[in-house]
C-alpha cells in the first residue's frame with residue numbers, strides 16, 4: 080500500500096510523517112519545497128505476533144504501508160492547477176489530506192482560506208480541475224485518432240467513459256462519487272485521476288484542541304470522507320519517548336493506540352483492505368487483499384504461479400487456531416477447510432494454496 084500525505088504548506092504533514100515513521104525530518108515553518116520523504120510503516124497486527132508464537136517460524140513478516148510525505152500543495156485562486164504534478168503522487172493509491180486546526184496567527188494571515196472546510200473545498204476544486212484537464216486532453220487525442228481512422232472498440236469504451244467523467248467533473252463532483260462500469264473503470268485506470276482516489280482527512284489539532292472534536296469533523300463525515308483528529312506535534316514528541324513515558328502521556332490525552340496503529344487501521348479501512356496469513360516453520364506472514372477478493376486473487380498476492388496453477392486453498396480462521404491451539408485439533412473439529420476458486424477470503428483467514436504449474 081502506498082499512501083500520499085498531502086495538504087497545504089505547514090499543515091503538519093512532515094510532523095505527522097515523523098510521528099508515523101519514527102524519522103526525524105526537519106519541520107520548519109519556512110522550509111523550501113523539495114522531494115517527497117518516504118517512510119515504511121510496519122502494520123503491527125497482534126494476530127501475526129500470536130501466530131509467530133504458535134509456529135515459531137524462522138521469519139515473521141508483517142504487512143507494511145509506504146507513506147510519501149509531499150511538499151505543501153496550494154491552490155492559487157484563478158490559476159490552473161499545476162501543483163498536483165509532483166512526480167510520484169499518482170502512484171499512491173490513496174491520499175491522507177492533512178489540514179491544520181491548531182492556532183497559528185501567522186499562517187491564518189498568509190492563507191485567507193485556512194479554515195479546514197474552506198481548505199478542503201480548495202483541494203476538491205484543484206483535484207477536479209486537474210482531472211478535467213487530463214480528460215479533455217485525452218478526448219482531443221481520441222478525436223484526432225478518429226479522424227485518422229483509429230476507432231477500435233476499446234477506444235470507444237474509453238471515450239464514453241471519459242465523456243461521462245468530464246460531464247460529472249463539470250458539475251463539480253469528484254470521480255469517486257461516479258459509478259463506472261468495470262470495463263470503463265479498466266479503460267481509465269491508467270490516468271490515475273486525483274479525484275478518484277480515496278481520501279482520509281486528518282485534522283491536525285493542538286494538544287488542547289484534541290480533547291474536543293472539531294466541528295469540521297462532522298462536516299467531513301457528512302460529505303462521505305473518512306476522518307480523524309490528530310495532535311501532530313504531541314504525537315511526534317511521543318515518538319521520542321520510551322514506551323512507559325509515552326503510555327503515561329497517551330493516557331492523559333485519552334489515546335489508547337499508537338498513531339501507527341490508528342493510521343494504519345484507517346488506511347486499511349480507506350482502501351477496503353483485509354489481511355490474510357500464511358503460516359509454517361519457515362515463515363509467518365501477513366498479506367493484504369481487497370475485501371471481497373476470491374481465493375485465486377489472494378493466491379496471486381503470494382505469487383503469480385499460485386494463481387495460475389490454483390487447485391485449492393486449505394483454509395482455517397485465525398480465531399479457530401488461537402482457540403484450539405493446533406491444526407491437528409482444528410482437523411478433528413472439522414474447522415480445517417478446503418476451499419475452491421470462488422471462495423471469498425475473509426479477514427484473518429490462514430491460507431495454504433495447493434497449486435500445479
Ligand SMILES: Nc1nc2c(ncn2[C@@H]2O[C@H](COP(=O)(O)OP(=O)(O)O)[C@@H](O)[C@H]2O)c(=O)[nH]1
Nearest residue numbers: 088089090091092093094106107108181311312
Ligand atoms: N502548535 C503546533 N504546531 C505544529 C503542529 N504540527 C506542526 N506544527 C508546526 O508547524 C510547522 C510546520 O510543520 P510541518 O510538519 O513541517 O508542516 P508541513 O509543511 O505540512 O510538512 C512546524 O513549525 C511545526 O512545528 C501542531 O500540531 N501544533
Ligand SMILES: [Mg+2]
Nearest residue numbers: 092093149150
Ligand atoms: Mg513538510
